[in-house]
Amino acid sequence: MDMHERVNTALKQAMKDKAADRLTTLRLINAAIKDQEIALRGADGNGQIGDAEILAILGKMTKQRKESARAYEEGGRLDLAERELSEIEVIEEFLPRQMDDDEVDAAIDRVISDTGASSIRDMGKIMGELKGKYTGQMDFGAVGPKVKEKLC
Template identity: 75%
Template sequence: MELRERINAALKQAMKDKAAARLSTLRLINAAIKDRDIAARGEGKEDGVGNAEVLAILGKMVKQRQESARTYEEAGRLDLAERESAEVVVIEEFLPRQLSEDEIAAALDAAITATGASSIRDMGKVMGELKGKYTGQMDFGAVGPLVKDRLSA
């Protein structure tokens, strides 16, 4: 089942279950996807965005909510932090399983080998390869420094 269909099915189920918080989060997800669809149509892509871009949107939404929850906790607003964390749980249902550190290391090695990267100048090629294969499965902000270390060694 395509990602959009899974999200819409979950939205309908949340309506039936009268799960207000879950429904709200699912509507936010749909709104973000539709917003990117509109932008994509403006760029000439009539079909809107694909699964890979939907995964990127969901990853960005998770990261935003984690940062907000951290900020709320620092400000002593635990009620708001809990709400953000609950939204993260709902959004993560639609993301693929995150890779472990060992799996990330193996993916880095494979990407470096596949691109023939030998220096720090090839970092963009390696990151492109990883994003193409592992969108939604790893945090590229954390992987970037690992790639840099591997290529500069």
């Protein structure tokens, strides 16, 4: 079952279960996927997106909600922060398991050796390979500095 089907199945189940908060989050996920499909429809006429694109959308949604939750906590709006965190839990159900630091370091080392990268000029190639293989499994904002450190 592909990601889009998994989201739709979960959406239908949430409707049956009358889980309002979960249903709202799943509808947001579905809307983000449809927005991306519409954007692609104009570009190449196909309008279909794969699991990698959906994982990228879900990763972006998670990151946005973490930032919002942090801002709400700083502003003293714990009720809104809690809602953002509950949305993150629903979104993360569809994301693969996050790699720990040791696994991330091993993946970086493996890609560097596979590509034969030797300088900072190869950083784009390495990041592209990592995003292709590990989308949704690692935080690329934290991976960039690690790659840079290993190449310098």
